[in-house]
Amino acid sequence: MIEFKNLSFHYPKSRRVLNNISLSFSEGNIYGLFGKNGEGKTSLLKIMSGLLFTKSGQYHINGIDGLRRNVSSLQHLFLVPEDFELSGVKIATYEKMNSTFYPNFSKSQFYDLIEEFHLSKNDTISTLSFGQKKKVLIAFGIATNTKVLLMDEPTNGLDIPSKSQFRKIMASITSEDKCIIISTHQVRDLHSLINHVVVLDNSKVVFNESLYKVSEHLCFGKYSTNSESIVYSESGFGGKSVYYRNDFEETEVDLELLFNAVLNNPNQITNALKLMHHE
């Protein structure tokens, strides 16, 4: 559905943010896009949504050249940004002004979500809190029913009940023909939602695997007794480790531990999965 080939990007007079990356995202998945601060997650999402431009490399969305920013590709994609300025209009006016760009927009779905988020169509957006404004954008993004939904730190600013509400709503909108990409540091908020992890580090993609494959081959938890099976470990109180799975064990993937393990030695986990795969 989305394909990058040899994509590079840098801001004027700055270091290279993305260096020759090739990556694809397909429908039916919710991707977690992870990386340390400043690794280029927002930049990548902005390139996908046409807000940033690069001449270096290729980007196709459903076979259409995404770098040309044609209506035919942009109408099937929506970005819920991390930072935003929303005009001082009522929610209903915002919906009327913007929904027209998205052919599959569902008005009823939008207002149901607005109600679920305890907002009203008569609320003036500029008078809302940051978290409430974010809810307007999340509701709008979901109601566009675009094939590609990009979200940059969507749970940032949401209160605790709203985070679980967000997870429930997202789980209900996943479908075989939709591709959702979420960039976040709040890995716990996404736990149980995402099924594929992409990690950016040093301007490169250093990890790109489905969580099914990860959980099939690796375990997460307290130290395993057999130290040879440990792939990565964190010491300290309640120390945790990533270790090869034996036939009896099945653990939930600890996204934070996986992320730390990948950053600690980018090739180690990928190689561990490959080794297991070829056995």
Ligand SMILES: Nc1ncnc2c1ncn2[C@@H]1O[C@H](COP(=O)(O)OP(=O)(O)OP(=O)(O)O)[C@@H](O)[C@H]1O
């Ligand atoms: N408008 C800009 N002009 C110049 N450099 C920028 C601009 N925006 C971002 N950068 C730089 O580009 C790099 C990537 O930034 P980006 O916002 O894509 O990272 P990120 O992974 O989303 O970070 P975070 O996790 O902190 O949100 C950073 O080094 C940042 O300083």
